[in-house]
Amino acid sequence: MxxxxxxxxxxxxxxxxxxxxxxxxxxxxxxxxxxxxxxxxxxxxxxxxxxxxxxxxxxxxxxxxxxxxxxxxxxxxxxxxxxxxxxxxxxxxxxxxxxxxxxxxxHPKLGNNAQLAKLLSIDINKILKPCIFFGTMKNKIDCYKFKILLEKKLKRNVLHFQNKNAVLTIEKIGWCTGSGHKFFEMAIEENIDAFISGEASESTIYIAKERYVHFYEAGHHATxxxxxxxxxxxxxxxxxxxxxxxxxxxxx
Missing domain, CATH: 3.40.1390.30 (NIF3 (NGG1p interacting factor 3)-like)
Structure with a gap:
């Protein structure tokens, strides 16, 4: 053995x-x-x-x-x-x-963020410290269908925060697994359509509404x-x- x-x-x-x-x-x-x-x-x-x-x-x-x-x-x-x-x-x-x-x-290959990108067919374009990832969807996707995709891939319910005037099609995306919601506003400065994290705070929904960027809370454990x-x-x-x-x- x-x-x-x-x-x-x-x-x-x-x-x-x-x-x-x-x-x-x-x-x-x-x-x-x-x-x-x-x-x-x-x-x-x-x-x-x-x-x-x-x-x-x-x-x-x-x-x-x-x-x-x-x-x-x-x-x-x-x-x-x-x-x-x-x-x-x-x-x-x-x-x-x-x-x-x-x-x-x-980690660029084994890491949680890299694995999430692989799972969701996202091409990684950029990484900002400490661990904020940015990329583009291989195929653009409707914002509501993206919530369904996350739930299917991660096998859990996903919360979706948005402003009614936010873009309906998601292409440019940022993400940080676990408790990465704290980097949401920092990530918005990179001109993204949506952000994924494992957690959300009380203030997250207001940032999503006021900055016109979709936020998906997909679970700390699941991500x-x-x-x-x-x-x-x-x-x-x-x-x-x-x-x-x-x-x-x-x-x-």
Missing amino acids: NYITNTDLEFNVNQKLNNSLKIKDFAYNGLQVKGKKIIKKIIVGVTACQELIEFAIFTKSDAIIVHHGLFWNHENCMLYGTKKNRLKKILENNVNLYAWHLPLDI ERGGIIALGKWIQKKYCIETIFFDTNNPI
Whole structure:
């Protein structure tokens, strides 16, 4: 059976994402919890939630790789509650936990934003820091049909904010997965017809109405499945290690 050591896996993924690791992040990227040395089976998922951890233990997996890990720079370092419960299960079962956050958002091929573009047939034209992508639809699309397309591809309900006088046909588009709604107004300056993100705030609808740009809220979880799936496939193909994607029912 094929295997890789826990430290080699971290090194090799870091090498793959090397160009993306230079960006300043507010999460710790790489091996967050060191477990057993030999890795033969890996579970990948969006967030290191209890449900995913339990599945990894049930399937006797040696490692978990996620986009949203357990350790963030802005959080209280005290271990209690939810984080303590998750960490307890990981430590008791000697499972490795890895997380790659912004590196997996901005990677030009494996990243969440690149994978979303691939899913929606968008040609990437430009990327602005920290992770705002811009491109053109391969085929122009009616703004209402685009909502239907998003729902079909991402398998979740999508919110669509607009001004009644906004363009009806979408061609130029900006997007930032996850909580990228905070970059909406910045993206509008690039003369786009629409913007996609995983979340929306109270002010988002007013910006869409006042700036005549369509905004699609497509789910934080749903828009960030693509990167971790792509990374898992890359690991499986390169090292011939069993890699399983575990999804959760998260409507946000």
